[in-house]
Amino acid sequence: MSRQPLFARRRFLLGGTALGAGVVLSACTSNDAAQEAPRNVSVGAGDNAEPGPEVTIGFSAPAADHGWMAAMTAYARSQAEAFEDVTFTATEGTNDSSQQIAQIETLINDGVDVLVILPHDGAQLTAVGQQAMDAGIPVVNVDRVFDSPLAYRCWIGGDNYRMGVNAGDYIAEQMREQGKDDPVIAEVAGIDSLPLTQERSQGFADALARHGFEVSHRVAAEFTVESGERQTSNLLQSASSLDALWNHDDDQGIGVLAAIENAGRDEFIMVGGAGSLDMMDRIESGESVVKATVLYSPSMCASAISLARLLGQAKGLGDMAEHEIPASITTYSAVVTSDNVAEYRDVGFAS
Amino acid sequence: MTDKKPGSVLGAGSAEDRSPNETAGSPSSAGGTGGDGRSAPQPTAPAATKGGGLRLDVRLTGLFAVLVLLCVVGYLTRPDAFLTEGNLSTILRLAAAIGVVSVGMTFVITTAGIDLSVGSMVALASVWMTTVATQSYGVGVMVLCALLVGLGAGLVNGILIAYGRVVPFIATLAMMVAARGLAERISGRQTQVIRDTAFLDFFRGSFLGVPVLVWMFLLVFAAGWVLLNRTTFGRRTFAVGGNPEAARLAGINVKRHVALVYGLAGLCCGIAAIMVAARTTSGASTNGLYYELDAIAAVVIGGTLLTGGRGSLLGTLIGVLIFTVLSNIFTLNNLETDIQNIAKGVIIVVAVLLQYRTMNHPRTT
Numbered sequence: 001m002s003r004q005p006l007f008a009r010r011r012f013l014l015g016g017t018a019l020g021a022g023v024v025l026s027a028c029t030s031n032d033a034a035q036e037a038p039r040n041v042s043v044g045a046g047d048n049a050e051p052g053p054e055v056t057i058g059f060s061a062p063a064a065d066h067g068w069m070a071a072m073t074a075y076a077r078s079q080a081e082a083f084e085d086v087t088f089t090a091t092e093g094t095n096d097s098s099q100q101i102a103q104i105e106t107l108i109n110d111g112v113d114v115l116v117i118l119p120h121d122g123a124q125l126t127a128v129g130q131q132a133m134d135a136g137i138p139v140v141n142v143d144r145v146f147d148s149p150l151a152y153r154c155w156i157g158g159d160n161y162r163m164g165v166n167a168g169d170y171i172a173e174q175m176r177e178q179g180k181d182d183p184v185i186a187e188v189a190g191i192d193s194l195p196l197t198q199e200r201s202q203g204f205a206d207a208l209a210r211h212g213f214e215v216s217h218r219v220a221a222e223f224t225v226e227s228g229e230r231q232t233s234n235l236l237q238s239a240s241s242l243d244a245l246w247n248h249d250d251d252q253g254i255g256v257l258a259a260i261e262n263a264g265r266d267e268f269i270m271v272g273g274a275g276s277l278d279m280m281d282r283i284e285s286g287e288s289v290v291k292a293t294v295l296y297s298p299s300m301c302a303s304a305i306s307l308a309r310l311l312g313q314a315k316g317l318g319d320m321a322e323h324e325i326p327a328s329i330t331t332y333s334a335v336v337t338s339d340n341v342a343e344y345r346d347v348g349f350a351s
Numbered sequence: 352m353t354d355k356k357p358g359s360v361l362g363a364g365s366a367e368d369r370s371p372n373e374t375a376g377s378p379s380s381a382g383g384t385g386g387d388g389r390s391a392p393q394p395t396a397p398a399a400t401k402g403g404g405l406r407l408d409v410r411l412t413g414l415f416a417v418l419v420l421l422c423v424v425g426y427l428t429r430p431d432a433f434l435t436e437g438n439l440s441t442i443l444r445l446a447a448a449i450g451v452v453s454v455g456m457t458f459v460i461t462t463a464g465i466d467l468s469v470g471s472m473v474a475l476a477s478v479w480m481t482t483v484a485t486q487s488y489g490v491g492v493m494v495l496c497a498l499l500v501g502l503g504a505g506l507v508n509g510i511l512i513a514y515g516r517v518v519p520f521i522a523t524l525a526m527m528v529a530a531r532g533l534a535e536r537i538s539g540r541q542t543q544v545i546r547d548t549a550f551l552d553f554f555r556g557s558f559l560g561v562p563v564l565v566w567m568f569l570l571v572f573a574a575g576w577v578l579l580n581r582t583t584f585g586r587r588t589f590a591v592g593g594n595p596e597a598a599r600l601a602g603i604n605v606k607r608h609v610a611l612v613y614g615l616a617g618l619c620c621g622i623a624a625i626m627v628a629a630r631t632t633s634g635a636s637t638n639g640l641y642y643e644l645d646a647i648a649a650v651v652i653g654g655t656l657l658t659g660g661r662g663s664l665l666g667t668l669i670g671v672l673i674f675t676v677l678s679n680i681f682t683l684n685n686l687e688t689d690i691q692n693i694a695k696g697v698i699i700v701v702a703v704l705l706q707y708r709t710m711n712h713p714r715t716t
Contacts, residue, residue: 021499028496029537030484065540066637192688220688224637225542229630230445234682237438238429254542258632262444262555263437278544351542 048310048318055312056087057305058107060100061118061142063093066223066251068274071298071349072118072142079302086309097124104128108135114308117152118142118301126151138311142304149327153311156304156329158296160196163248163333164203167271167294170335171244172211174269174291183243186217186268188232188256190248200248200273217242221252228255236260242268250276250293251351257282260289275336277348284341292337297347300331410654413705414669417698421673425680432683440562446675447568448473448626449645450668453653454575455505455619456646457667458612461579462592463659464519466616468508468526469623469646471534473639476500476624478534481543481634490550497628498621504530505617509610523613527643534636543634554629564626571622576664588612592659648695649674652702673698 057080064070073093080088089112091103097120105128107115115132119125122144129139129151141152149155175183187204190197197220208214217239221227228247236242236259247256250272260270272279272293282288307325310316316323336344425433432438452469459466479485480497504526511522545551556563579585587608590598599605620639627638651657652673653666674695681691 021503025479025496025499025503028479028482028485028488028492031482031537031539031543063540065535067541070540217685219682222640224640225631225633225635226627226638226640230678231682233441233445234679237432237435237441237679238683238685240432251542254544254633255631258630261632262630263441 048315051083051085052309052313052315054085054087055114055309056089056112057308057312058104058110058112058115059088059090059117059305060104060107060115061090061093061301062100062120063095065095067276067349067351068249068251068296068298069093072301075298075301076116076305079305083305083309085313086305088305095120097121101125101128104132108132108137112137113312114138114140116140116142116301116304116308118304119144119146123147138308140304140308140311142301154307154325154327154329156300156307157331158300159330159333160199160296161203163273163294163296164200164205165207166203166333166335167246167273167292168204168207168211168213170292170294170337171246171269171271172208172213175213175243176211178243180243183213184216184239184241185213186235186239186242186245187215187219188228188235188245188247188252189218189220190223190252192220197248204246221249221255223249223252225252225255225258228252229259230255232256232259233263236263236265244268245270245289246273247271248273250274250279253279253290254351257288257290265289271335275344275348276351277345278351280336280341280345280348283336283338286338292335295332295334295336295344295347297331298349299347303329303331411663411666411669414652414654414666414673414702417702417705418669418673418676421676421680425676425683428680429683433680438679438683440565442672442675442679443565443568444562444630445679446671447562447564448623448630449642449649449675450568450671451571451619451623451626452639452642453646453649453667453671454571454664455616456650457575457653457655457662457664458579458588459519459616460647460650460655460657461588461659461662462609462612463595463657464512464592464609464613465647465657466508466523466613467520467643468504468523468530469616469620470639470642471527471530472501472504472617472620473624473627473642474636475504475530475534475537476621477628477634477638478538478543478636479634480624481545481628482537483543486545486547490547490553493547493550494625497624498618501621501624502614502618505620506610506614508617509613512613513606513609531636538634538636540636545628545632545634551629551632554625555632564629567622567626571619572664572668579662579664584608584611589660589662592662594660645674648699652699670702673702 059076061073062069064073077088077090080086089107089110091107094100094103100120104115104117108131115137117125117129117139126147129141129146130148132139133151133153138153139151141155143157145155145157146152171185185208187201189201205215217235219231219235221231232255245268247253247270253272253276266289268289269291270289272290273296275293275295275297279290279293282290283292311325316325334344452473456466456469476497479500480493485493485496508523508526511517512519554563558566579588587598587603590601590603591605591608595605628634631638649670650667653663653670655662655666677694677698678691
């Protein structure tokens with residue numbers, strides 16, 4: 001009995017502390033560092049810029065679970081907003097193929113004029129792409145390609161093989177300039193089981209082989225910051241001295257750089273991949289080991305919206321002789337260096 | 352030394368361990384009547400306890416042998432790189448975060464529970480502590496934030512399991528999904544780079560030539576070992592895991608204890624989040640991916656019973672080191688990740704089989 005008030009007080013104090021901690025913590029979830037919208041939207045040129053018939057574009061993409069994918073969705077949205085004749089209907093991003101199929105079926109039933117689909121898995125979504133095409137809705141397939149050309153009207157995507165090639169060529173050129181005939185070259189790849197990683201690595205190896213070089217140390221991370229740091233930490237222990245390193249992905253690049261800084265290494269040049277703003281900042285500063293990054297720009301999603309609008313309005317591309325939108329467009333994996341980084345900042349994305 | 356059999360809970364275990372001593376000792380002290388007859392067992396009594404100690408060591412020795420074997424392989428394949436100071440410190444640094452998580456996991460599994468949410472709690476705490484708002488308060492609040500978020504999420508697990516009677520597998524599965532979802536929500540799925548130089552300077556620095564992260568790991572491990580093996584809290588953990596009903600009848604507040612153990616696991620995740628954030632200089636919702644699997648694997652090959660009642664932190668430590676050294680050796684030899692995963696699987700099976708053999712042999716003999 002006599003201990004009752006004591007307990008009550010203890011509980012009150014404990015509860016008060018917990019509540020206070022909760023209030024303080026919830027104040028800590030704010031993340032208001034300005035997230036700029038992508039700037040590289042094009043409003044079209046010549047006649048194509050003129051407002052035409054209203055077009056409703058349905059958009060479906062995987063969950064925006066990393067910087068690059070988030071930028072893809074953001075680009076699509078801001079490009080659609082740039083056109084006054086476009087109505088944009090986007091579904092919630094999902095990494096579940098069956099759910100994405102259901103979402104696209106809903107868009108078909110809603111009677112959108114054109115579909116822009118970035119499939120989570122190209123093979124699994126081929127059937128629904130074809131279903132839309134059969135229903136008379138043109139499909140713009142972005143990046144991850146469907147199994148059958150019957151499932152899309154136009155495909156636009158990046159070039160993983162050429163990403164590797166351009167990274168390899170740039171590194172080879174730098175090595176030649178530094179007069180290194182037998183450089184030690186390392187590679188931090190992404191998830192090894194993905195075809196895109198295999199294509200990037202193949203392109204890199206092929207380009208280096210053309211110059212008589214080869215990759216002597218290779219690790220595969222998982223496109224996450226943490227795996228990038230872990231794999232690179234081990235990699236740097238394996239190679240006591242490096243001349244060049246290519247990292248496939250700028251999202252994991254933050255971890256790769258953390259490992260490099262922690263090991264206190266700066267005897268080599270590093271080339272990134274995809275083209276994040278963070279890497280572009282480092283390239284511009286000139287003080288980092290990062291000297292270049294090879295683009296795989298999410299701005300392709302902005303272009304996909306433009307293409308979808310033109311398809312909806314039955315227009316072709318201004319500078320081409322053909323009356324129709326091409327069936328396939330591959331974006332170029334440009335190499336961004338300190339010389340041209342200013343021009344490319346508009347396609348950089350926040351990782 | 353950290354061994355408690357399911358039947359040996361509630362201090363009965365220590366009595367059992369000491370029983371050869373006491374049974375041999377008390378009759379001899381009881382009287383000089385049968386002094387001659389009783390003197391014979393006396394010398395064997397210490398031998399018996401020694402045997403008990405050896406049996407324990409043998410179990411860990413098998414595991415330790417695997418680790419040594421790996422190190423020998425590492426040294427033979429890369430004599431120039433493996434035993435260097437830089438490489439050893441890299442191995443320990445990479446083992447630190449998963450090691451701290453595994454300390455918490457050892458407590459949970461010793462109570463016959465499981466925590467699938469550790470990786471997600473690491474992600475949530477690392478994201479929460481690196482938001483723009485948290486970073487604006489400086490390093491102290493960042494650290495406190497990670498600890499509180501980890502502890503809070505862990506206590507939610509514990510309360511659901513202990514008082515809500517949700518099966519640990521399901522409760523922590525729910526937390527695994529929800530915590531990562533919340534981490535994605537808060538971060539907007541962006542990587543939050545740490546700008547606070549005081550945080551980076553301290554946690555990425557070294558003390559006496561050893562990385563701060565490794566010191567943290569050693570401290571957490573030592574504290575965990577004392578807590579599990581030298582305190583009432585540890586005794587209760589074994590008791591609750593061995594036989595919760597007996598523990599309850601013995602006067603232990605089983606529900607509260609279970610809730611606290613999950614809270615402890617969450618706190619470990621908060622500490623690990625600080626370590627991961629320091630390593631990667633950032634907080635991201637992808638941090639701590641698959642930590643639950645790595646931690647469970649390390650704890651289980653370390654000799655902690657999934658059915659509860661027995662847990663070895665030393666075994667867990669060796670288990671964590673085995674996996675970290677394995678990845679290191681594979682990278683040093685430029686081998687591909689698929690082979691590494693196969694080797695990981697084989698090591699789990701071999702280590703567990705080795706334990707059963709070394710465990711059973713002395714018992715049958």
